[in-house]
Amino acid sequence: MVLTDTHTHQYYDTDEALLSQHMQQCFDAGISRLFLPNVSAESVDPIQQMVQAYPENCFAMMGLHPCEVKAGWQQQLDIIKAESTGLQIYAVGEIGIDLYWDKTTLQEQQDAFVQQITWAKELNLPINIHCRNAFNEVYEILQQEKDEKLRGIFHCFGGTLEQAQQIITLGFYLGIGGVVTYKNAGLDKVVQQLSLQHLVLETDAPYLTPVPYRGKPNQSAYLTYIAQKVADLHQISVEQVAETTTQNSKTIFGI
Template identity: 45%
Template sequence: MSVLNYIDSHAHIYSEQFKPDRNEAIRKATEAGVIQILMPNVDHTSIDVMLQTEADHSESCLAMMGLHPCSVQKHFEKELYTVESWLNKRKFIAIGETGVDLYWDKTFLPQQQEALQIQVDWAKKFNIPIVLHTREAFKEVFEIIEQNQDGSLQGVFHCFSGTAEEAQQVIKLGFYLGIGGVATFKNGGLDKVLPEVPLASILLETDCPYLAPVPFRGKRNEPAYLPLIAKRVAELKKIPTEELVVACTANTKKLFNL
C-alpha cells in the first residue's frame, strides 16, 4: 500500500468505458493510495450511473452536479432544470463540470456562456465550489468568473493547460489549477508553467477515461494513474513527491470541504 494519500479531483469513473470493470478500477485506485475520487456530472444521461457509483462506493466516490458545455445545445434550459432539481434535492460537493468548450463547435457559444452564468449563480447560492472546463475557451470562461468574483466564489480551472500568464490570472482570482496527464506530455507546455505555480494552488486529477499520462498515453486513463501525474509535477517543481501530494490533498480537501 502506498503511504501517500491522493485525491483524484476530477474523474469520470462512472463512464461507459468503466462498465466492464468499474469495481476493479476503483480497487486498483485504492491500492495505489487514491483515497477519494471526485466525479463531475456531464448531463441528464450521466446522473443515474454517477449516483449509483457513489452509492456503491460511498467511502471513496463523491458526486458533483452540473451541465458540461458540450451538452449545451438549443434546448439547454431543460438540462439545467434537471440539474437545479437535483441541487435542491440533496447535497453535492460542487457545481460541475461547467464552462465553455470551443474545440468542436462554436455554434452554441452564447448558450454555453448563459449556462455557465446560471451555474455560477448556483455555486454562490449553495455555497459550493465550481469546476470549470475551458477547452479552447480560457478567455471566455475567465471573463465570466472574473465578473462574478466578489470573494465568495471558489473553484478550479480543471485540466489546466494554459500559459504561465493565464495560470497567474487564475491564482489571482483565488481559484485552483487542476493538473492532470498533460503534465506528463512531452509537448504539453506545463513544464514551463508549473515551476511558477505555488503549491497552494494545485489540485491533482486524472479526468479519466481521458488524457492518460505517459506511459499510458492514448489508452484508457484511470484514477490508479494519479501517482504518475504527481511524480511528474513534483519533478517539474523540483520538490519531493511526498511534499507535493500532501499539499495537493490538503488543497482538495479545503476546496471541496471534505
C-alpha cells in the first residue's frame, strides 16, 4: 500500500533526529510520497534540504502563501522564483486567498494569486490552492483564469457539496485532511457523496491534526487516520483509498 500526503509542512521539523523519526513512522505506515508546499522566501531552504535528504519521497512546491502577501510581497515572490531556479518543483503553491486573518490585503492577495497562476501556466505546472473564508473570491479568479493549463488541488477543502462540485467542474481535485475526522465539521457527509476519483489526501502537518490526536501537533504519519475515515465513509478498504488517491496525485503532479 502506498499513501501520498499531497500537502505537508513536515519540513518545519528543525531537529534532524525528530524529522528522521517522523519520516520512519511515515514509511512504516506506507506513506512514501510527501509533497511540500512553500510558504515564504524563508521556507525555500528547509524544503530544499528535506528534498535532498529524501529524494525518493519528498517533492517540492514553490509559491507565496496568501498570509505572507503584505508590503513588499512582490520582492519576496521574486526571491522565491529565483531560488526555485534549478530546483525540480511539481506545483506552484501554496497560493490563494485567506480572509480569515486579514481582509485589508484582499486586492494584494488577488494580484499575487493571479500572478502565480500565470507562473504555473508558464511552467506547465498545477497549482495548490489555499482558501480560507474566501471561496467566492478564489472561485471567481479560477473562472477568469480557466483554460487547458489551469489545474491542481483545492487544498484543505472544507466546504459544501455544491462548492465541491463547482471545484470539480473546473477540473480540480479536492484535498481531504484531518477535518474529515471531526465529529461536527460536516465534511464527512460531503466526502461520502464524492467519488474518490476527485479526491487526494493530505495532512497539512503540523496543523489540522486528525482524531484521535486532535489538539496535538500533526505529522504526515497521521495520514492513515484520514485514509481510514475516507474508507469507512465509502465502505471500502483503506488499500483501495490509497490506490485511487495516490494515482490521482500522480496524475496531478506527474510523478
